[in-house]
Amino acid sequence: MLRRRFFWLVLALIVVSVLFLTLGAKGSWSFTLWFRGQKLASLVLIGGAISTATILFQTITHNRILTPSIMGFDALYVLILTVMIFMMGASGYAQFLKVELFLINLVLLTLASVALFTVLLKDQSSDLMRMVLTGIILGSLFRSLVQMIQRLIDPSEFSVLQSVSFARFNKVDADLLLVSAVLVGLTWAVIWKMRHRLDILALGVVLPVSLGADPNRGQLLVLVLISILVSVSTALVGPVAFLGLLVSSLTYRLIPSWHHGHILPAAILIGGITLVGGQMVLERILHLETPLAVVVECLGGLVFLFLILRKGSA
Amino acid sequence: MIRITDISHQIAGQEILHRVNLDIPQGGLTALVGPNGAGKSTLLSLVARLLKAQSGRIEINGKDLSQYSHADLAKLLAILPQVLTSTHRISVKDLVGFGRYPYSRGRLGPQDRKVVAQVLQSFELQQIQDRFLDTLSGGQRQRAYTAMAWAQDTEYLLLDEPLNNLDIAASRSLMARLKTLAKQEQRTIVIVLHDINYAAGYADHIVALKAGQIVAAGSPQEIVSEGFLRDVFETDAKVVLAGERPLVVV
Numbered sequence: 001m002l003r004r005r006f007f008w009l010v011l012a013l014i015v016v017s018v019l020f021l022t023l024g025a026k027g028s029w030s031f032t033l034w035f036r037g038q039k040l041a042s043l044v045l046i047g048g049a050i051s052t053a054t055i056l057f058q059t060i061t062h063n064r065i066l067t068p069s070i071m072g073f074d075a076l077y078v079l080i081l082t083v084m085i086f087m088m089g090a091s092g093y094a095q096f097l098k099v100e101l102f103l104i105n106l107v108l109l110t111l112a113s114v115a116l117f118t119v120l121l122k123d124q125s126s127d128l129m130r131m132v133l134t135g136i137i138l139g140s141l142f143r144s145l146v147q148m149i150q151r152l153i154d155p156s157e158f159s160v161l162q163s164v165s166f167a168r169f170n171k172v173d174a175d176l177l178l179v180s181a182v183l184v185g186l187t188w189a190v191i192w193k194m195r196h197r198l199d200i201l202a203l204g205v206v207l208p209v210s211l212g213a214d215p216n217r218g219q220l221l222v223l224v225l226i227s228i229l230v231s232v233s234t235a236l237v238g239p240v241a242f243l244g245l246l247v248s249s250l251t252y253r254l255i256p257s258w259h260h261g262h263i264l265p266a267a268i269l270i271g272g273i274t275l276v277g278g279q280m281v282l283e284r285i286l287h288l289e290t291p292l293a294v295v296v297e298c299l300g301g302l303v304f305l306f307l308i309l310r311k312g313s314a
Numbered sequence: 315m316i317r318i319t320d321i322s323h324q325i326a327g328q329e330i331l332h333r334v335n336l337d338i339p340q341g342g343l344t345a346l347v348g349p350n351g352a353g354k355s356t357l358l359s360l361v362a363r364l365l366k367a368q369s370g371r372i373e374i375n376g377k378d379l380s381q382y383s384h385a386d387l388a389k390l391l392a393i394l395p396q397v398l399t400s401t402h403r404i405s406v407k408d409l410v411g412f413g414r415y416p417y418s419r420g421r422l423g424p425q426d427r428k429v430v431a432q433v434l435q436s437f438e439l440q441q442i443q444d445r446f447l448d449t450l451s452g453g454q455r456q457r458a459y460t461a462m463a464w465a466q467d468t469e470y471l472l473l474d475e476p477l478n479n480l481d482i483a484a485s486r487s488l489m490a491r492l493k494t495l496a497k498q499e500q501r502t503i504v505i506v507l508h509d510i511n512y513a514a515g516y517a518d519h520i521v522a523l524k525a526g527q528i529v530a531a532g533s534p535q536e537i538v539s540e541g542f543l544r545d546v547f548e549t550d551a552k553v554v555l556a557g558e559r560p561l562v563v564v
């Protein structure tokens with residue numbers, strides 16, 4: 001059964017990709033394919049990065065509602081960037097290459113999130129709703145801090161900032177694409193190597209210890225991996241709140257397996273299908289101006305609400 | 315041998331365990347009994363390193379607990395916790411396979427598969443081996459988790475109320491299996507029980523805990539009496555003898 005479903009997922013990704021590349025193409029083919037190919041690659045990369053980050057987070061927190069973005073990871077990334085721009089000024093900021101800035105940001109986010117979330121996840125007995133609330137409060141705290149600092153900085157700097165504070169899938173930075181692809185690739189390789197350990201870590205708090213998989217060390221490593229993935233996706237397309245949740249819920253539903261060797265590849269495929277397919281339908285078929293981010297966030301938000309309500313009534 | 319020396323433990327300013335000294339003898343079945351909230355689960359958690367010892371020390375085979383690596387300890391000691399999450403979407407067979415993780419690191423070899431097949435058979439789980447845990451009854455699920463701990467094949471096995479949800483046949487067969495195994499393979503099994511009759515019927519030793527302190531320890535014949543039930547559990551139940559064995563009339 002799993003094999004068949006994987007077959008359909010791969011087929012779906014191929015079909016939406018081909019449609020995305022060819023539908024409504026005008027002018028030179030080589031240019032169109034090159035241009036659209038880059039977009040396609042970045043959409044698959046981002047969809048995959050956000051999906052794997054979400055699954056990893058849900059594995060180490062033993063729940064299927066919370067995601068890195070709900071817990072404020074992307075907001076933290078934007079906050080770090082804002083503080084950096086505020087402290088260096090636009091001229092100081094311009095001295096750095098985009099890639100350099102991105103890497104600095106990535107390191108800072110990793111340090112900050114590891115510090116913050118190891119404290120937050122320490123008390124594993126704490127109930128889910130409290131975690132949800134903490135996450136929402138943290139997220140809005142970071143966002144308000146961003147807004148407050150934005151008021152303090154001048155308009156030229158502000159425009160730099162704005163481009164990173166909103167989700168956008170139609171324009172992706174080509175400079176960052178290559179370094180992002182390398183980073184995500186490396187991260188996926190590490191995750192793939194630890195897939196069996198993830199199966200064990202997902203069992204809860206007690207059983208992993210009994211089975212000899214140190215949860216603290218596992219958690220630390222996974223937080224670092226999540227930080228890298230979130231940095232990449234936020235740098236490329238800005239913060240996306242609910243895409244991860246949408247994809248992970250679909251994945252658990254379609255792939256009824258405990259093994260991360262099944263779940264993670266499926267999540268990457270579904271993440272790619274969602275973004276590529278969504279963008280294709282919106283841009284090429286419906287010719288709508290509505291950004292994909294809005295649609296995805298709407299759907300994901302509904303899923304979040306549904307999961308919370310179901311959990312509450314259970 | 316598990317040697318517990320002067321272990322005290324506080325949670326949120328409350329003393330849960332108070333200067334516990336206990337040697338758990340090598341080989342055999344030791345039943346840990348006591349009223350709700352006595353600190354039984356806390357004591358097991360300390361021995362399994364789920365909780366960090368605050369004062370005192372715990373040695374296993376003469377070596378301090380903190381000197382074992384997680385991976386090494388998992389080949390020596392397994393614990394089955396009292397409260398198990400029930401929403402795991404894992405098949406019974408996969409769960410039992412996870413018991414081999416300390417040896418296989420997730421890649422089951424021929425030896426691991428053999429053990430898994432044996433354990434599935436001896437826990438009578440073959441019929442339901444492909445079912446997901448969240449579709450099982452409470453007793454079937456409890457049996458699956460116990461089978462997982464069993465497959466870990468450790469010298470020491472700590473079981474926190476494994477008879478939860480089991481019917482009388484499953485309870486008796488589990489206890490009989492534990493007893494045989496402990497004897498045949500020189501394994502040391504510590505088991506938290508609430509039914510004194512099971513403790514008296516199957517255990518080699520009984521240790522009683524009350525309000526964070528050891529109040530009695532010895533063989534079932536030495537320990538189980540009307541006075542014992544009154545002191546430890548504050549209940550007036552009659553105890554009769556069935557041959558050698560003391561029997562609580564409930």
Ligand SMILES: Nc1ncnc2c1ncn2[C@@H]1O[C@H](COP(=O)(O)OP(=O)(O)OP(=O)(O)O)[C@@H](O)[C@H]1O
Nearest residue numbers: 325326330348349350351352353354355356357396
């Ligand atoms: N995380 C915790 N926070 C606060 N108190 C706790 C915590 N864990 C245990 N306790 C308290 O410690 C005491 C001992 O708990 P423990 O779970 O060890 O008892 P037990 O003997 O296993 O009881 P039972 O037979 O009900 O399982 C209880 O009074 C309990 O309320």
Ligand SMILES: [Mg+2]
Nearest residue numbers: 354355396474
């Ligand atoms: Mg208990």
